[in-house]
Amino acid sequence: MSKAHVTFSAAEFNRGNEHASMGRDNLLGILESCICPAALVGSLWALAFLYEGDIPPAYLLLAVLTFALTFPGEARLQASKAGSLLDIGVNWFWIAGLLGMTGYATGYIRQFDLQALAAWLWLAPCTEIVLTFGLRIAAPAIISLQGPRQRALIVGMNEQGLALANKLKASPYTRIEVAGFVDSRSTDRLNRDASFPLLGKLDQLAAIAKNDRIQVIYLSLPMASQPRILHILDELKDTTASIYFVPDMFVTDLIQGHPSAVCGMPVISVCETPFRGTNGMVKRLSDIVFSLCILILIAPVLLVIALAVKFTSPGPVIFKQRRYGLDGEEILVYKFRSMTVTEDGGVVTQATKNDSRITPLGAFLRKTSLDELPQFINVLQGRMSIVGPRPHAVAHNELYRKLIKGYMVRHKVKPGITGWAQVNGYRGETDTLEKMQGRIDYDLDYLRNWSLRLDIHIILRTVRLVAKDQQAY
Template sequence: MRDLIITNSSRLELSMRLMDVIVLECAGALAGLLHFHIPLSETPPIHTVLLHFCSALAFLLFPQFQLYVSWRGRSLPDMFVRLVGAWGVVLLIGLFFSFLVHHVGNVSRLWMFYWYALGVALLVVFRFAVYYALRMLRAKGLNSKRVIIVGYGSTGKEMHRRAMQQDWTGYDVKAVCADPLDSDKIVDPSIARLASLKEVHDYAVAQHIHEIWVTLPLTASSRLQELQYLMRNTFVDIRWVPDVLGLQMLSNRMGNFLGLPVVDLNQPVTSGIHGIVKEIFDRSFALLALFLLLPLFIVIAIMIKRTSPGPVFFKQPRLGLNGRQFNVYKFRTMKVHQEQNTVTQATKNDPRLTPIGGFLRRTSLDELPQFINVLLGDMSVVGPRPHAMQHNEIYKDLLETYMLRHRVKPGITGWAQIHGHRGETETLDKMATRVQFDLHYIQHWSLWMDLRIIAWTAFKGWTGKNAY
């Protein structure tokens, strides 16, 4: 009973394909009633021909879009995107077919639009129903897949935790093959401990295992080859999930390069189309901010000039995107002085501060001219704060991941700043914590995250005990 659906997966796929054809036929007929207000059979014959032609074509083409593979543990939005694309391709081919038979002029474009929209809606509803029905069965222990985990480092433990926590995915971890020290960390007595890859093979055959998850580190490729050889005569799925949780990566996106699969380890999320979206948002936001803040700029400039001699703005070199140097702009908060090959961070009650400088720093108003840097393309509204050049030279050798923060544009505010990690970093631990928050932002960036940080900064983040 537990393997009933698994052993009949081919029949389930055929049933799904036939149901999709029925769904599309019904969607086309319903679209005809909505548009023509009469049965589709009473409209020009090309509509009925297209109805049957496209439905049959979907039966043949949908498998090419991987719509019938197991989506157990995979992303549902990805499946729906494939579904929308596949149905669109089928209708385009149908429209081209009507052109070839010289009846394209008789085809109602509005009917085809209704058919497309209704088809997408009904196909999605149907898949949701199937998905949640299978999910409930798996949560009850039915239709589950028995799994062996090979390697029990950080990634192996995480895979095991997720399999137990997300019981609706239907993965039942039966055994673990790991070093004795790692095996001792398994508290569940029902899980078998396997000491060698030969035992993995014997256990998989005896217990009818469905999948083996290999979570070995990248350096253990020889063991992966050995496992593949041992399992060569079995029909067990082997998934390789490299143990990379210990690596500091900005991304793990799969791609294709020179015809071969590649994994980008340090390409930030804000590259590609996401980078364009962020760039447009930054420039637009900076232009609006500078326009609205112009009166405040004038007031601050007058106060700076009246309280101390020197320029209104202070500029200093910083590292930007991919290490490109630029000059960051701030309102001057200190008396004009010269430092030789060193940068001394501002401290509480710093004697170098001008009468207005302390207030500007505590309220972060001194940072406002950096909207000019954003407009020039040197900075983003949100991102890791740019540090002095000398600090970069110091910390790049002390903190292994320090320079990864320069894979994106620096920002006026950031994830670290709204969590209180701003101001003076007099200890290595403080800088390490700030860098970890910066890397979290880079790895999990979204436009919504930027908006949250901006809102938090506007209402709560302009002042703080560490700002001086």
């Protein structure tokens, strides 16, 4: 995809501030990564209160060292019970040995009650065992809290694809449900398994993904199929599915590409949201905190604008327009009405300079972006984010998804009130295909290189630009 318009990329902004992903993609994985440090630190603090009456500085320092050595914890949900017990024992043996030798060599061990340390030697692993097996019992309830299962499609009914499908089917700790396979080979060349239907051929893949509401696609194809793989990826750019390669292969132009594992099988993400696991929690928490603070501060402004809209022109105060949100689902986005019309049908005409439909008050609201303020309510509802690709009217989406490859990939995240494209000159009317291409290039650049620091940078640049930007009509 052309990057001609991206003169200053998000990757350049983040350079020197990269952070490693924990590789935890859901709530269950996050809890699993916290079990070991929580068990060891929690048991230490409990014993400190029991023997010392509080938590002295020596115990706090030991807790920090223990946390640093154990976070994130090992993934044990897929292991056998005996294997988990052995792993916990071996892991605690070397951690306790390392801490003990360090404390003895430095003389720091004299700062502790020896009875408390002796009790910690058996209480810490026992606590970890209880939490580990407790998580196994609670796992089905935790998985159900994350919503309905994700429908997955596997491309390539070969030995490796079937192995992945069987692992997903057998695992009680995954939200992924295999809908079936896609493969163009004749039936006599396939490793058929009656448990999984063959839904169609490769040239039908994009249509199947859209019609069957597929959310995850695994490409189990050999490296020799590279031209076919590139063609498949081009076709899938009109969907919002997360895409993974099952084979070990090098791929460029990835959207949040990173190696991970699915039920023990290695996969490489090709197109994925940056807001999985911890990143998703950070993003949502920052959205809630920022939007609440902003709404409290601007409440009088919202009231004044609402009254002004009501008494200066006929029509509703709030204009609700259908837009595409996360995963291409339709959402209602709020704005103060700035026009004499409220278009939301199959054809929506973008506002232009000196547009006769814009009211005098509406021209001021649009120029200062005050018409966007009700969207902070959308952020609290969870429909939008403060920073992300700007949502387009449904009619515009249907037009541009046919003209720009990768257009629908921007819907891997929630739409934003402001975005990377808007602070780089693509705010307001996109009256040419070239301008829309530039906006999409920046949106995809944001997805590839998201960081909380980048979000804050975009918010600050937006505040500076709103007063002087003359491009919105």
